Amino acid sequence: MYPENLKYTKEHEWLLVRDKWGTVGITEYAQDALGDVVFVDLPKVGTKLNAGESLGVVESVKAISDIYAPCTGIVKQVNENLFATPELINDDPYGEGWLVEMEIEELADDLLTAEEYAEFVAEEE
Amino acid sequence: MSPGKRTVLYPKHVALGAKMVEFGGWEMPVQYKSILSEHRAVRTAAGLFDVSHMGEIEVSGRDSFAFLQRLLTNDLAKLTVGQALYSLMCYPTGGIVDDLLVYKLADEQYWLVVNAGNKDKDLAWLKEQLPAEQEIRIRDRSAEIGLLALQGPLAEQILAGVSAVSVADLKSFYFVISEIAGIKALISRTGYTGEAGFEIYLAVDKTPLIWDKLLQAGQEVGLVPAGLGARDTLRFEAGLSLYGQELTETTTPLEAGLGFFVAWSKDDFIGKGVLEKQKKEGLARKLVGFKMLERGIPREGYLLQKDGIVIGQVTSGSYAPTLEENFGLGYVTSAHAFVDNEISVVIRGKSLKARIIKKPFYKSGR
Numbered sequence: 001m002y003p004e005n006l007k008y009t010k011e012h013e014w015l016l017v018r019d020k021w022g023t024v025g026i027t028e029y030a031q032d033a034l035g036d037v038v039f040v041d042l043p044k045v046g047t048k049l050n051a052g053e054s055l056g057v058v059e060s061v062k063a064i065s066d067i068y069a070p071c072t073g074i075v076k077q078v079n080e081n082l083f084a085t086p087e088l089i090n091d092d093p094y095g096e097g098w099l100v101e102m103e104i105e106e107l108a109d110d111l112l113t114a115e116e117y118a119e120f121v122a123e124e125e
Numbered sequence: 126m127s128p129g130k131r132t133v134l135y136p137k138h139v140a141l142g143a144k145m146v147e148f149g150g151w152e153m154p155v156q157y158k159s160i161l162s163e164h165r166a167v168r169t170a171a172g173l174f175d176v177s178h179m180g181e182i183e184v185s186g187r188d189s190f191a192f193l194q195r196l197l198t199n200d201l202a203k204l205t206v207g208q209a210l211y212s213l214m215c216y217p218t219g220g221i222v223d224d225l226l227v228y229k230l231a232d233e234q235y236w237l238v239v240n241a242g243n244k245d246k247d248l249a250w251l252k253e254q255l256p257a258e259q260e261i262r263i264r265d266r267s268a269e270i271g272l273l274a275l276q277g278p279l280a281e282q283i284l285a286g287v288s289a290v291s292v293a294d295l296k297s298f299y300f301v302i303s304e305i306a307g308i309k310a311l312i313s314r315t316g317y318t319g320e321a322g323f324e325i326y327l328a329v330d331k332t333p334l335i336w337d338k339l340l341q342a343g344q345e346v347g348l349v350p351a352g353l354g355a356r357d358t359l360r361f362e363a364g365l366s367l368y369g370q371e372l373t374e375t376t377t378p379l380e381a382g383l384g385f386f387v388a389w390s391k392d393d394f395i396g397k398g399v400l401e402k403q404k405k406e407g408l409a410r411k412l413v414g415f416k417m418l419e420r421g422i423p424r425e426g427y428l429l430q431k432d433g434i435v436i437g438q439v440t441s442g443s444y445a446p447t448l449e450e451n452f453g454l455g456y457v458t459s460a461h462a463f464v465d466n467e468i469s470v471v472i473r474g475k476s477l478k479a480r481i482i483k484k485p486f487y488k489s490g491r
Contacts, residue, residue: 035144035354036161038444039422039451041473057473059422061160061444062354083420090159 001028001118003094007070008117009108014094015070017104022071025098026058026089029121034060037089040082042100047075051108055100058089067099070108077101129153132177133271133329134336141350149242151178153353160354164446167318167359168489170347171277173339174356176324177332180244180267182251185234188259193235196254196395197227198378200388204229209298209313211386214247215396219377219403223247224368226315228300236266240368254395271332275339276322276351276359278489283343284323288312292323306338317356319363320489361454362445364414364485370425370440371412371454379403380456381412382484410437411462414484415453419477421470423453428471429479436461439470445486452486453479 006014012030016023031037039059049055049069056067078100082088089097112120129152138145143154154175156163166172184193194201199212206229214222223243228236239247244267251263275284284292289304292312300313311326327335340348357367366372371381378387379400387400417423423442428435437457445452453470461468464483469476 035156036159038161039420041420059444061358061446062155064424 002114004114006094006114007107007111008114009068009070009111010120011066011068013067013070015107015111017107020104021076022073022102022104023098024055024067024070024100024102025093026065026067027117028093030065031090031093031097034058034063034065036061037086040086040089040099042078042082043075045075045078049073049075049102051106058086058099069102070111071102071104072106072108073102073104075100076103130178132175133332134175134177137333137336138175138350143350143352146353148353149178149240151241153178154350155354156352157350160352160358161446163349163351163355164358166347166349167277167320167351167355168447169278170349171275171279171283171322171343172318172349172351172355173336173343174274174276174351174353175272175336176274176356177271177329178241179272180239180241180247180265181270181272181326182237182239182244182248183234183264183266184237184251184261185264186260186262187233188256188261189233189235192254192256192259192261193227194391194394196251198387198394198396198400199227200391201227201229201235206231207299207301209300209315211298213372213378213383213386214250215378215394215400216374217395217399219379219396219399220374221368221372221376221378221381222250222374224366224372224383228311228313238272243368269329271327271329273325273327273332273336273339274316274318274322274356275325275348276316276318276320277348278321279343279346279348280320280322283339283346283348284312286342287338305335308335310335317365318359319365319485319487320359358443358446361441361443361452362447362485362487363489364454364487366412366454367441376412376456377403380408380410408459410456410458412440412454412456413462413481414486415455415468415470415479415481416486417451417453417470417477417479418467419479421472421475421477422451423455423470423472423479427453429455429457430469430471430476431461431466433476436468447487454484457481
């Protein structure tokens with residue numbers, strides 16, 4: 001449920017790091033807790049974000065969830081498919097449901113491993 | 126989650142994997158599989174809702190008719206035995222105590238079916254209004270009664286398979302007392318989804334049995350258990366108001382666009398004076414429906430603007446699953462409350478365009 005190759009935040013984002021590139025999404029736990037995602041708001045390409053800063057919003061029928069940047073850096077790409085098909089986040093949160101790609105300047109200092117995140121979620125439940 | 130009251134179907138909900146939430150003091154299923162799939166099932170096939178949390182207040186006795194005529198805005202003189210009526214109950218200020226259905230069971234016996242979260246308040250209000258030396262009995266029957274809502278275009282077909290009487294002839298807002306699978310039931314053609322369907326009142330201990338029977342009977346044609354999440358998006362699309370959002374102690378039936386349910390011809394009823402004044406002098410604000418023209422979902426409490434000036438507030442807003450667009454309901458000052466008026470909704474600091482449109486957003490083809 002929480003792939004080993006990803007880093008996680010306590011706000012339920014995941015981050016896939018490849019060299020200086022980072023792909024960001026929300027976790028299986030987050031998509032399940034939210035329910036059917038019906039709206040996504042993402043930043044413009046070129047936006048500079050600090051780790052922990054609001055990156056966008058994911059809304060389900062009933063709930064609004066702020067998404068926070070898991071690293072400091074510049075938004076290089078946003079997943080525009082989500083505007084028309086936000087359900088990709090429910091269907092494939094670690095794949096087709098990715099949110100943004102960032103050029104990483106610095107990782108947040110409190111990122112979790114898959115194991116740590118699984119423990120954190122277990123405590124939250 | 127603070128532990129709320131549980132309906133008799135609680136173990137069924139848990140076994141079906143429902144996500145439970147607190148609603149009106151009750152622990153209720155918000156969804157089983159997903160709100161969208163349950164919503165679509167009700168629009169295309171059928172859904173079964175546990176609404177046993179609703180309150181049933183019985184008012185009976187020789188003077189019950191006169192009493193209820195004074196308490197309710199609608200006219201009970203129109204009601205025959207076997208018929209149900211939607212009404213508001215108001216304070217002298219015109220503000221709404223609750224919105225409810227009145228069932229006429231016999232000449233001097235009525236049921237008021239009220240919102241779960243308002244039941245205690247309603248009971249207290251009714252008792253406070255009891256005139257001296259009259260023969261009126263008020264009884265809270267909620268704990269004895271289970272309530273299921275079977276809603277959707279296939280509801281009639283499903284119910285026909287298990288019901289002892291033909292429900293095909295049952296007209297909208299009429300009910301019959303009959304049997305389902307050998308169990309006594311009050312079956313009424315009413316609902317809160319904008320779709321054809323029934324509400325079924327049962328003895329509380331028999332409710333789980335009928336829940337199972339109906340689910341079984343409808344399984345093949347796509348009946349699913351549906352939660353309060355879908356109930357809310359369904360009523361929202363159908364332009365039906367919800368107490369606590371569109372209807373409150375500080376909104377009147379006229380402001381909410383429910384003047385049709387106010388019987389002006391009645392001698393008197395609580396709130397009539399203020400409502401008549403509102404009708405004569407005009408309303409300060411009105412409930413409107415609007416469609417988003419820009420990307421964003423309106424939510425309860427968001428501000429509505431015209432040319433940068435605040436003109437009102439959102440009471441309900443949602444993605445409408447059948448229409449696949451975002452809509453809202455809200456009160457705006459009367460001068461701005463007309464169809465085709467372009468307004469804006471303030472969402473996270475941004476003013477996003479919307480257009481006032483006619484309600485309901487969705488109308489079933491039934």
